[in-house]
Amino acid sequence: SEDGCLSIVVLGASGDLAKKKTFPALFNLYRQGFLQSHEVYIFGYARTKISDDDLRDRIRGYLTPNKNTAEGHTEDVSKFLQLIKYVCGSYDAAEGFQCLDKEISEHEISRNSIEGSSRRLFYLALPPSVYPPVCKMIKTYCMNKSDLGGWTRIVVEKPFGRDLESAEHLSNQIGELFEEPQIYRIDHYLGKELVQNLLVLRFANRFFLPSWNRDNISSVQIVFREDFGTEGRGGYFDQYGIIRDIIQNHLLQVLCLVAMEKPISLKPEHIRDEKVKVLQSVAPLNDEEVVLGQYDGYLDDPTVPAGSNTPTFATMVLRIHNERWEGVPFVLKAGKALESRKAEIRIQFKEVPGDIFKCQKQGRNEFVIRLQPSEAMYMKLTVKKPGLEMSTAQSELDLSYGQRYQDVTIPEAYERLILDTIRGDQQHFVRRDELKAAWEIFTPLLHRIDKSELKSVSYKPGSRGPEEADELLKKVGYVQTHGYTWIPPTL
Numbered sequence: 001s002e003d004g005c006l007s008i009v010v011l012g013a014s015g016d017l018a019k020k021k022t023f024p025a026l027f028n029l030y031r032q033g034f035l036q037s038h039e040v041y042i043f044g045y046a047r048t049k050i051s052d053d054d055l056r057d058r059i060r061g062y063l064t065p066n067k068n069t070a071e072g073h074t075e076d077v078s079k080f081l082q083l084i085k086y087v088c089g090s091y092d093a094a095e096g097f098q099c100l101d102k103e104i105s106e107h108e109i110s111r112n113s114i115e116g117s118s119r120r121l122f123y124l125a126l127p128p129s130v131y132p133p134v135c136k137m138i139k140t141y142c143m144n145k146s147d148l149g150g151w152t153r154i155v156v157e158k159p160f161g162r163d164l165e166s167a168e169h170l171s172n173q174i175g176e177l178f179e180e181p182q183i184y185r186i187d188h189y190l191g192k193e194l195v196q197n198l199l200v201l202r203f204a205n206r207f208f209l210p211s212w213n214r215d216n217i218s219s220v221q222i223v224f225r226e227d228f229g230t231e232g233r234g235g236y237f238d239q240y241g242i243i244r245d246i247i248q249n250h251l252l253q254v255l256c257l258v259a260m261e262k263p264i265s266l267k268p269e270h271i272r273d274e275k276v277k278v279l280q281s282v283a284p285l286n287d288e289e290v291v292l293g294q295y296d297g298y299l300d301d302p303t304v305p306a307g308s309n310t311p312t313f314a315t316m317v318l319r320i321h322n323e324r325w326e327g328v329p330f331v332l333k334a335g336k337a338l339e340s341r342k343a344e345i346r347i348q349f350k351e352v353p354g355d356i357f358k359c360q361k362q363g364r365n366e367f368v369i370r371l372q373p374s375e376a377m378y379m380k381l382t383v384k385k386p387g388l389e390m391s392t393a394q395s396e397l398d399l400s401y402g403q404r405y406q407d408v409t410i411p412e413a414y415e416r417l418i419l420d421t422i423r424g425d426q427q428h429f430v431r432r433d434e435l436k437a438a439w440e441i442f443t444p445l446l447h448r449i450d451k452s453e454l455k456s457v458s459y460k461p462g463s464r465g466p467e468e469a470d471e472l473l474k475k476v477g478y479v480q481t482h483g484y485t486w487i488p489p490t491l
């Protein structure tokens with residue numbers, strides 16, 4: 001089924017997601033030779049009445065070279081843009097989709113090497129409110145019609161609903177039209193290099209096998225920080241808040257990969273089965289272990305409703321009730337307008353039993369996986385301080401990608417994930433039952449926040465967030481190392 005014409009249709013082609021992520025990802029794939037066959041064609045679809053060239057002009061500025069690919073960039077941009085054709089139409093009327101189908105079919109007839117076979121990928125760079133009508137239109141007018149091979153797939157992105165009920169409703173609507181193997185729910189954190197590395201790290205290294213459990217690990221933190229606020233998207237953000245925007249999807253997906261048992265094989269279904277089990281083992285959240293914050297100034301955004309209680313920061317403890325993790329707090333923390341931009345996983349180990357160096361020690365072992373920026377993993381450990389004296393110091397074993405893999409350009413998350421959708425690999429996409437289990441965890445808490453039964457405390461933009469969050473961390477047993485900071489190596 002991986003042969004025949006490939007038509008990639010970007011719906012919402014003139015929107016932000018398409019311009020900033022989808023088209024640049026397609027361009028990078030093109031540059032690496034993945035979309036260069038004469039059988040590949042790209043269609044942009046949106047409501048605005050513009051020409052092919054107008055669309056190309058809107059995209060061009062976002063197709064920027066990176067350090068290893070500057071050569072030949074301009075020519076490649078021109079060639080790539082020529083692959084794009086624009087079709088204008090609404091999201092809920094037959095006409096536009098009939099026209100789209102006609103364009104796709106014409107392209108297929110003129111280019112197809114394998115008669116009748118065709119592959120159609122629909123990327124919905126659209127607000128979820130129009131997913132149901134758009135899916136209906138695709139199903140009615142634009143499916144791959146051939147019995148001779150090929151497929152039709154749709155790619156959708158969060159927010160998938162606002163809570164369990166609305167998410168299930170959306171899933172039902174889409175599920176009536178498409179089978180699960182045709183639906184690709186993107187969570188772009190699953191496309192990040194170090195997130196993709198987690199399974200390899202955990203299950204291909206003897207080091208980790210015996211230590212990755214409650215006997216050795218005292219806490220796990222999964223942290224997302226941004227050093228900017230909701231500038232320009234306050235209106236959107238306010239309907240969702242940081243839990244729906246980051247924690248329920250991106251951080252929870254990372255948690256699954258950190259906590260899951262070893263899958264039977266690398267088959268996508270086997271991996272996703274294990275992720276679902278972790279989610280189903282999460283105990284109901286305890287209000288005492290949740291801190292919500294909102295940065296000062298958030299309410300000044302004219303698009304944010306006055307008096308909004310929407311959190312722009314949250315720290316919460318998830319408890320996984322199973323044999324491996326009972327008693328180990330998984331702390332998920334995310335915030336906007338903080339002091340830095342970074343995302344990392346921090347695994348802290350317990351004290352050494354019967355420690356004879358205790359009086360001199362400054363900290364516990366930690367294994368840190370830095371997702372961004374400066375991808376790295378490092379192990380904080382205690383060593384003898386080099387020199388004549390017998391004293392100890394905190395040091396690290398450091399695998400910094402920028403240094404270790406100097407000639408490698410790390411692909412963008414979207415690039416990789418779009419390639420997976422073309423190849424038909426669902427490993428890094430969220431399955432329906434996974435999505436449901438994820439909403440089950442957060443829905444009661446979200447409803448209490450929506451009703452203002454739980455309040456956000458304020459914090460200063462550019463700070464670490466509310467102090468209460470650090471106190472919570474301490475309460476659940478996290479021990480901060482004093483006098484040690486990891487410094488990413490410079491080239």
Ligand code: BG6
Pocket residue numbers: 188226245246343
């Ligand atoms: C998006 C959120 O999913 O992820 C944004 O909606 C956030 O609020 C973004 O800024 C962060 O992605 P990344 O890849 O820059 O960490």
